[in-house]
Amino acid sequence: MKNNQPTPRSEYTAMAKGLHWLMALGLCSLFALGLYMADLHLSPWKLKLYSWHKWAGVTLFLLAWLRLLWRFTHRPPALPGHMSPLERLVAHCGHALLYLLLFAIPLSGWLMSSAKGVQTVYFGLWPIPDLLTKDKALGDVLHEIHETLNWLLALTVAGHALAALKHHFVDRDEVLQRMLPGVSGKSTQ
Amino acid sequence: MNSNRNLVPPRDFVSTKASLPAKHTRAWGALGAGGLLWVSCWPVVSGAVEFNTLQPAQSTLVFAYKQMNVPMEGRFKSFSAHLHFDPAKPAQGKATLEAPIASLDTGSEEANDEVGDAAWFNSKKYPVAHFESTTIQPLGGNRYEVSGPLTIKGHTRLVSTPVTVSVQGNRAVFDGSFEVRRADFSVGEGTWADFGTVANEIHITFHLVATP
Numbered sequence: 356m357k358n359n360q361p362t363p364r365s366e367y368t369a370m371a372k373g374l375h376w377l378m379a380l381g382l383c384s385l386f387a388l389g390l391y392m393a394d395l396h397l398s399p400w401k402l403k404l405y406s407w408h409k410w411a412g413v414t415l416f417l418l419a420w421l422r423l424l425w426r427f428t429h430r431p432p433a434l435p436g437h438m439s440p441l442e443r444l445v446a447h448c449g450h451a452l453l454y455l456l457l458f459a460i461p462l463s464g465w466l467m468s469s470a471k472g473v474q475t476v477y478f479g480l481w482p483i484p485d486l487l488t489k490d491k492a493l494g495d496v497l498h499e500i501h502e503t504l505n506w507l508l509a510l511t512v513a514g515h516a517l518a519a520l521k522h523h524f525v526d527r528d529e530v531l532q533r534m535l536p537g538v539s540g541k542s543t544q
Numbered sequence: 545m546n547s548n549r550n551l552v553p554p555r556d557f558v559s560t561k562a563s564l565p566a567k568h569t570r571a572w573g574a575l576g577a578g579g580l581l582w583v584s585c586w587p588v589v590s591g592a593v594e595f596n597t598l599q600p601a602q603s604t605l606v607f608a609y610k611q612m613n614v615p616m617e618g619r620f621k622s623f624s625a626h627l628h629f630d631p632a633k634p635a636q637g638k639a640t641l642e643a644p645i646a647s648l649d650t651g652s653e654e655a656n657d658e659v660g661d662a663a664w665f666n667s668k669k670y671p672v673a674h675f676e677s678t679t680i681q682p683l684g685g686n687r688y689e690v691s692g693p694l695t696i697k698g699h700t701r702l703v704s705t706p707v708t709v710s711v712q713g714n715r716a717v718f719d720g721s722f723e724v725r726r727a728d729f730s731v732g733e734g735t736w737a738d739f740g741t742v743a744n745e746i747h748i749t750f751h752l753v754a755t756p
């Protein structure tokens with residue numbers, strides 16, 4: 356994999372693919388875990404799940420920074436030539452929204468935890484500073500925000516995945532393939 | 545010179561619990577109970593003045609514990625004390641303290657809803673945590689070591705704590721902190737008995753303000 360090409364490449368680098376799929380898996384798992392744990396009756400199990408959710412969420416937050424760094428140092432492959440200006444706009448806005456949520460969701464979780472008075476101690480070892488002091492009303496608002504952003508992510512990802520499938524099965528272009536692990540087709544661009 | 549007064553009437557503890565909406569999770573700990581403890585307040589005398597009226601609004605009884613290694617804090621919203629302390633004869637002083645379990649705020653609503661359950665404090669059967677001093681030993685200066693039985697959930701353990709007394713104008717302030725282990729009082733039984741989630745050690749800190 357050559358990096359830092361000034362011109363668009365034909366496929367994503369291994370790093371970009373790895374981060375994309377690792378985070379996709381992590382986000383889906385955390386989403387399910389979040390919904391499951393929040394409805395549990397109080398128990399040691401529930402407290403453990405909450406901690407694990409936060410540790411995994413902080414890990415994804417760190418990966419998001421790595422991903423942003425990748426994005427600033429690389430140009431993603433160009434979109435296929437058959438796409439209309441509107442389609443390009445939607446694709447770019449969709450990707451921008453996904454990037455935004457990769458930061459906003461864990462950030463809202465972190466702030467919510469602080470406002471609820473339960474600090475995040477990464478892996479039970481490293482305390483992460485509380486950015487807010489305990490405030491029940493604010494904690495409830497941040498919970499709403501965390502939840503709403505998560506549903507927004509679910510919607511956006513659904514549209515994103517459908518678009519990828521459309522590229523593959525309807526347009527029959529290389530868009531899905533160049534994000535899949537392994538060798539992709541030749542550059543068509 | 546002796547005083548024996550109920551300084552803070554216990555509030556209706558049943559309603560305290562009922563009024564807390566149950567919801568979110570967290571915190572836990574439960575325990576606080578331990579906390580109770582010690583609010584030993586005995587009036588200190590400065591000159592001929594005896595400080596024996598607890599100022600509940602300025603006094604606090606808080607406890608700290610770890611949950612999944614996260615530092616948590618809770619407190620008692622009300623407690624009462626009977627004081628009897630002659631500074632000229634500190635060793636003959638006496639302090640008793642009662643803290644209703646229903647006034648216990650674990651720092652989490654969800655935990656507050658369960659703290660009265662049998663696994664935690666069983667507050668129906670044991671509604672109040674109780675401490676009574678048996679010895680007050682001067683440690684020099686304005687410091688004392690206060691010891692006596694602490695009863696929580698039907699279990700009694702001897703505890704002792706250092707107390708610093710400072711008189712500021714017409715107020716006397718008693719400060720101290722000590723540690724109890726929840727397992728000594730069977731607080732947190734069954735699935736909660738594992739200290740990996742809620743730690744055994746409960747650190748109690750009291751700050752009591754009294755006026756004449």
Ligand code: HEM
Nearest residue numbers: 385386389390393409412413415461464465475502505568
């Ligand atoms: C980055 C990926 C994350 C995802 C996908 C995610 C997803 C979710 C979801 C779906 C819920 C359930 C919301 C509900 O129905 O109540 C939830 C709850 C929660 N999340 Fe996250 N979360 C993430 C990161 C974080 C982080 C970094 C923290 C804290 C450091 C956090 C703390 C919480 C807490 C405390 C709750 C439970 C709120 C409550 O029930 O009181 N989350 N999360």
Ligand code: HEM
Nearest residue numbers: 378379382383426431450453454512515516519530531534
């Ligand atoms: C939580 C789940 C997901 C997130 C957060 C996510 C996020 C992203 C982001 C931010 C990009 C843009 C990368 C860039 O060019 O800078 C991207 C690209 C891509 N994603 Fe996802 N994705 C997710 C799931 C999926 C799924 C399930 C599929 C396939 C079914 C998929 C297929 C693709 C493809 C094919 C691209 C490349 C688009 C192109 O070449 O222009 N993604 N994804």
